[in-house]
Amino acid sequence: KTANIVLNVSFGIVEGIAVDTHVNRIAHRLALSPKTHEKEPLKTEQDLLKLLPREYWRDVNHQWIRFxxxxxSAKAPRCAECPMADICPSVGKC
Ligand code: SF4
Known part of the structure; x- marks a missing residue:
């Protein structure tokens, strides 16, 4: 995770997606990675790399952390205001 962030922010090199707690939570709430990978960020990263076009990898961390x-959020997601609510399998369940 740290290597991806350093490469991205310091050198503009994008070789992966840094799966921090926010990226991991969102990936699993949106079912972009199977539940069996929830505690394995490296596997979640591989799932996201297969799903997301490379041109989006750079922005995932900043955008998903803000989202x-x-x-x-972990404790009180605002599903009623979420633009992903109509496609999210976790809407109203967290
Ligand atoms: S609908 Fe709720 S659980 Fe799903 S992404 Fe939005 S805030 Fe998160």
Whole structure:
């Protein structure tokens, strides 16, 4: 995770997605990675790399961290205001 962030932020090199707590939570709430990978960020990263086009990898961390803080928070997700609510399998269940 740290290596991905350093490469991305310091050198503009994008070789993966840093799966922190926000990215991991959002990936699993949206069922973009199977539940069996919930405690394995490296496997979650591989799932996301297969799903998301490479041109989006750079922005996932910044955008998903903000989304995780402002909308899809760990303790009180704001599903009623979430733009993903109509496609999210976890809407109203967290
Ligand atoms: S609908 Fe709720 S659980 Fe799903 S992504 Fe939005 S805030 Fe998160």
């Amino acid at each position: 995780g803080r402002e909308v899809c």
